[in-house]
Every structure is written in C-alpha cells, then in structure tokens.
Amino acid sequence: MKLILACAALLCVSCAYEFDCPTDVHGDCIERRYAHPDCSYYFRCYDDPSGCIAIVIPCQDDLHFSPKYQECIHPYHANCTDSTTTSTTQFTPPPVEDVSAFSAARSYDWYGGDAIVYFDQVDVNLRECFKNGTTFVPGREGVYFMSFSGGIPSRTPVHIKIRPTNWPNYPSTIYRESTTAEDINMMYRTFLAGMSDTDYLNYKSFEPMESGESLQASFAGFSLTDMFHEVKAFYVAREEPFEFNQRIPMSRIFMDIEDNYNKTGREFIAPETGIYYFFFGAGQQSGKTNRVALQTWDEEFPKTEAELWMNSDSHNGLEMASRSTILRLTAGERAWVTAVEGPVESMVDHCQVYFGGFWYNPAHATTIAFAVHRTSPWQSAMPLDPVEFHEVGVNQGNAFNHAANVVIIPKSGYYYIELSIGSMPHTTLDVEILLNGNPETPENLGERIAHVSVESTNHTGVATSGRGLITHLWQNDILRLRANGLSGIFSDLNKQTTWMGLLLYEDYY
Numbered sequence: 480m481k482l483i484l485a486c487a488a489l490l491c492v493s494c495a496y497e498f499d500c501p502t503d504v505h506g507d508c509i510e511r512r513y514a515h516p517d518c519s520y521y522f523r524c525y526d527d528p529s530g531c532i533a534i535v536i537p538c539q540d541d542l543h544f545s546p547k548y549q550e551c552i553h554p555y556h557a558n559c560t561d562s563t564t565t566s567t568t569q570f571t572p573p574p575v576e577d578v579s580a581f582s583a584a585r586s587y588d589w590y591g592g593d594a595i596v597y598f599d600q601v602d603v604n605l606r607e608c609f610k611n612g613t614t615f616v617p618g619r620e621g622v623y624f625m626s627f628s629g630g631i632p633s634r635t636p637v638h639i640k641i642r643p644t645n646w647p648n649y650p651s652t653i654y655r656e657s658t659t660a661e662d663i664n665m666m667y668r669t670f671l672a673g674m675s676d677t678d679y680l681n682y683k684s685f686e687p688m689e690s691g692e693s694l695q696a697s698f699a700g701f702s703l704t705d706m707f708h709e710v711k712a713f714y715v716a717r718e719e720p721f722e723f724n725q726r727i728p729m730s731r732i733f734m735d736i737e738d739n740y741n742k743t744g745r746e747f748i749a750p751e752t753g754i755y756y757f758f759f760g761a762g763q764q765s766g767k768t769n770r771v772a773l774q775t776w777d778e779e780f781p782k783t784e785a786e787l788w789m790n791s792d793s794h795n796g797l798e799m800a801s802r803s804t805i806l807r808l809t810a811g812e813r814a815w816v817t818a819v820e821g822p823v824e825s826m827v828d829h830c831q832v833y834f835g836g837f838w839y840n841p842a843h844a845t846t847i848a849f850a851v852h853r854t855s856p857w858q859s860a861m862p863l864d865p866v867e868f869h870e871v872g873v874n875q876g877n878a879f880n881h882a883a884n885v886v887i888i889p890k891s892g893y894y895y896i897e898l899s900i901g902s903m904p905h906t907t908l909d910v911e912i913l914l915n916g917n918p919e920t921p922e923n924l925g926e927r928i929a930h931v932s933v934e935s936t937n938h939t940g941v942a943t944s945g946r947g948l949i950t951h952l953w954q955n956d957i958l959r960l961r962a963n964g965l966s967g968i969f970s971d972l973n974k975q976t977t978w979m980g981l982l983l984y985e986d987y988y
C-alpha cells in the first residue's frame with residue numbers, strides 16, 4: 480500500500496503507463512517484475528483482493544531495471560532501451576574494465592603434444608586480458624593468482640605446464656607418472672606469480688587430456704595488484720624429497736612480498752589481522768602414501784586447518800595433489816605446512832611440495848569470504864543435495880547460510896570460488912557446484928558452474944581433487960554443492976574437504 484501511495488504522489492508521470500499483469504493457466508497472478516517503458520522504473524505485479532494489479536516502482540541511484548535479473552542494476556548490464564525518449568544513450572561499462580581477471584574452460588578433449596591448449600569457453604575476461612582463447616596477457620606488472628585443472632584419461636600420466644616467461648622451473652605444473660587409474664581422473668593446482676608488463680602465460684598439456692561437458696580442463700586467474708589495496712603474498716616451494724614428519728623446509732622462496740615468510744622457522748607470520756587465502760601441495764612416491772597438513776597454533780598445540788591425505792598406495796609412479804583454504808588470523812599468528820605421515824616427493828622441475836598465500840584485502844569490494852569444511856565422510860547410492868558442511872571456518876559477510884548449506888550471494892560481483900575435496904577409497908567423486916535451481920526439481924537442479932569428477936576407482940585410499948574458477952554472481956544468487964549418487968566424499972576432523980570463496984570485485988551500481 481505504501482508503494483502505491485508513494486507512486487501516486489511522486490511519480491504520476493510514470494504512472495501514466497498502464498500494465499496488464501499476466502495470469503497463469505489457473506488464472507492466478509504471476510507475481511513478478513516487468514519492464515517499464517522508462518528504464519528507471521519497473522512494474523511489480525502482485526495478488527491483491529481487488530485482482531492482479533501492477534504498481535510502478537522507481538529504481539534507485541540512476542539504476543535501470545533488468546527483466547532478466549529481476550532487479551535494478553547498472554545501466555550497462557541492464558542494457559535497457561528507453562522507449563519514452565528518442566535518445567540512444569550509450570552507457571559506459573562500470574570501472575570493472577580496469578582490473579584483470581579471466582576464467583576459461585575447454586569443452587572437448589585434447590590430444591597432447593607440445594602445443595598450447597585452446598579454451599573455447601571464456602566465462603570472464605576483464606580488461607580482455609585473456610587473448611585468443613589461449614594466452615593470459617595482463618600487460619601490467621603485478622602479482623597474479625592462477626588456478627588450473629585438467630581431466631586425465633585412464634592409464635595416462637600427466638604433465639601440464641603453465642610457466643611465466645623466463646621461468647623454466649617455476650612451481651606451476653601438474654605432474655604425475657602413475658598410470659594405474661582405470662578411468663578419468665581430475666587434478667588441479669593454484670599458484671602465484673610476479674609478472675612484468677611483457678610476461679604472458681599459456682597452458683600446455685603434453686599428455687592427452689579429457690575435457691567435455693564437465694569442463695575438467697580449466698584456466699583462471701586474477702591480478703592481486705589490481706584487486707587488493709596492498710599486496711601481501713608469498714610463495715615458497717621445495718625442490719627435493721623430504722623424509723621426516725615435521726614442518727617442511729622450503730628450499731626456494733619464489734615470492735615474499737614484505738618478508739612475512741620465515742625460512743628458518745618454516746612458517747608464515749600474518750602481518751595484519753585479517754583474512755588469508757592459503758594453498759599447498761604434496762607429491763607422493765610410487766606406492767607410498769602421505770599426509771600433509773596446514774597448521775596454526777591452538778594455544779600451545781598445533782591445530783590442523785586443512786589436510787591433504789593421500790593414503791592410496793595403488794599408484795605405480797609419482798603422484799601429486801593440491802588444495803587450499805581460507806583462514807582468519809590475527810597479526811603475528813603463524814601458519815605452516817607439516818608432513819604428518821610418510822615421505823613427500825618434490826623435484827626441481829615441478830616443485831610438488833609448495834606453500835603460498837595472500838592477505839585478502841579487497842580494494843573494490845565489500846569483504847566477503849567464506850570457507851566451510853566437512854568433518855565426516857559421505858558415501859551413498861543416492862545423491863546428496865545440498866552437500867552439508869559441518870564446520871564454518873570463515874564467513875565474513877555471511878554469504879554461507881549454515882542452516883540451508885548454501886551460499887546466498889550478498890553482493891553482485893566477480894567471485895573466486897574453489898572446492899578442495901577428498902575422495903573415498905575405491906569410489907568415484909562426482910560433485911557439482913550449482914547455481915540457483917532446486918534440489919527437489921530434477922528438471923531444474925540449477926546451472927552447473929563447476930564439476931569435480933573423478934571416475935577412476937583404482938585408488939586404494941583417500942585422494943584429493945578440486946577446482947577453482949572466477950565467475951560473476953548476482954545478489955541473492957544461490958550456490959550449493961550436489962554430490963551425485965554412487966560417489967563418495969572423504970573428510971574427517973582434519974578437514975580434507977573445504978568449499979571456499981572470495982568476492983574480488985563488486986559491481987558498482
């Protein structure tokens with residue numbers, strides 16, 4: 480009622496337009512919002528005792544209504560043509576065009592060889608930094624975060640290489656020699672690189688790669704320099720195996736902006752109180768298992784914040800795995816990577832053992848970060864939708880709704896989303912990140928924005944996989960995870976399974 484009064488009193492110009500609200504086959508009012516001839520208003524239809532009636536509502540702050548998104552958004556994104564005037568204003572895009580980020584995937588298989596992989600599905604490409612479907616060319620000096628994945632065919636080793644120009648042995652490869660997987664596997668890795676204004680990155684896969692409808696092969700990244708206020712980031716790695724069950728000494732410091740990694744103490748010391756994204760990896764020797772954890776202090780005891788547990792011994796050559804998490808640390812708190820069990824493999828060419836991270840300090844967005852963990856395994860013939868998370872680690876901005884086990888996007892913008900996930904012994908892993916839709920409605924489960932799929936079951940123990948991506952999400956979009964039937968997820972109190980996200984760039988309305 481208030482809206483009608485406000486409309487009548489203030490907006491009689493736009494009230495001059497009539498709108499007949501549509502009804503469905505049962506004659507019931509379809510309560511939706513509809514375009515108005517003047518882009519800065521919209522009609523809202525609702526069921527009133529007097530019938531299905533429309534009221535006119537103005538958009539705030541020079542926004543335009545978008546029927547597609549059912550809300551008032553930046554005129555450039557709304558792309559609405561005003562039919563009340565004859566002017567054809569061209570709206571300039573919001574300043575998002577000034578930051579570098581991209582996210583791409585490939586929808587068909589790759590046959591291997593020393594050539595550059597082409598990505599036909601480019602979802603995000605800000606500043607047009609991803610050129611020709613093949614090459615990340617930021618054209619600006621800065622610190623860049625990268626996430627990439629590949630689908631590995633049965634009985635095939637893996638050698639995927641994304642290396643900055645002039646860095647032949649940069650720790651940025653996925654490398655596996657084992658050929659025992661009898662079906663498709665999926666592997667991923669993340670890394671940080673300092674790049675000059677002439678550097679570029681390509682994705683090369685020397686061995687064949689599987690990528691189809693599930694888009695297992697992906698390549699995404701963003702500029703920390705463009706997105707954050709002050710860049711505080713580090714990236715260290717090991718170039719040889721390590722046999723002991725203690726903190727892993729990292730022999731090479733590839734990046735340590737502002738000196739926050741203590742090589743002797745083998746730990747990162749948080750320079751500020753805030754939210755940190757961390758990633759780490761470990762290699763396994765043929766037939767050997769290991770367990771590597773990211774730890775912090777809990778009073779005087781080490782506490783595991785994330786674990787990579789590779790307890791499968793069926794691999795007949797080198798294996799590796801990677802993962803990430805997000806933590807809130809107070810200034811001076813420490814985080815490190817420990818070999819909890821078994822030897823770890825690492826070599827100068829691939830640096831399977833590594834540790835890195837950055838302070839999440841967005842310059843163009845509200846601070847929205849979440850990291851949620853499972854603390855128990857799941858395995859069933861029936862799907863699990865949504866996948867439940869038992870422990871909420873970080874939930875700045877309340878994006879994660881614990882009661883519903885979904886993420887409800889608080890602000891429209893570009894998000895980095897990542898899933899690190901453990902698989903059960905002798906079992907496939909089949910988990911999708913779904914956007915909107917409804918778990919109860921098979922014909923509308925939602926749009927799949929990522930799929931982590933390990934079809935191979937020839938792993939005698941727990942293994943890990945995952946996927947990172949950058950995507951644009953609208954306020955009130957809902958993300959959830961669905962695990963398909965006949966698959967399994969491994970996680971225990973050491974948190975082998977984590978779902979996380981960060982808002983990188985918020986839409987300016």
Ligand SMILES: *[C@@H]1O[C@H](CO)[C@@H](O)[C@H](O)[C@H]1NC(C)=O
Pocket residue numbers: 555556558
């Ligand atoms: C806006 O709409 C026009 C015509 O439908 C289309 O050519 C153009 O690509 C759209 N622009 C955006 C930013 O979506």
Ligand SMILES: *[C@@H]1O[C@H](CO)[C@@H](O)[C@H](O)[C@H]1NC(C)=O
Pocket residue numbers: 610611614616
């Ligand atoms: C993109 O393709 C064009 C035409 O083939 C070529 O001239 C250009 O160098 C390519 N750019 C990059 C960054 O590879």
Ligand SMILES: *[C@@H]1O[C@H](CO)[C@@H](O)[C@H](O)[C@H]1NC(C)=O
Pocket residue numbers: 741742743744745
């Ligand atoms: C680095 O670690 C070593 C060994 O634990 C310690 O002696 C040293 O004080 C640490 N340096 C800093 C700057 O914290």
Ligand SMILES: *[C@@H]1O[C@H](CO)[C@@H](O)[C@H](O)[C@H]1NC(C)=O
Pocket residue numbers: 659660661793794795937
């Ligand atoms: C599974 O791996 C084992 C150990 O490497 C190998 O001997 C066996 O042939 C594999 N089984 C299948 C079904 O591929």
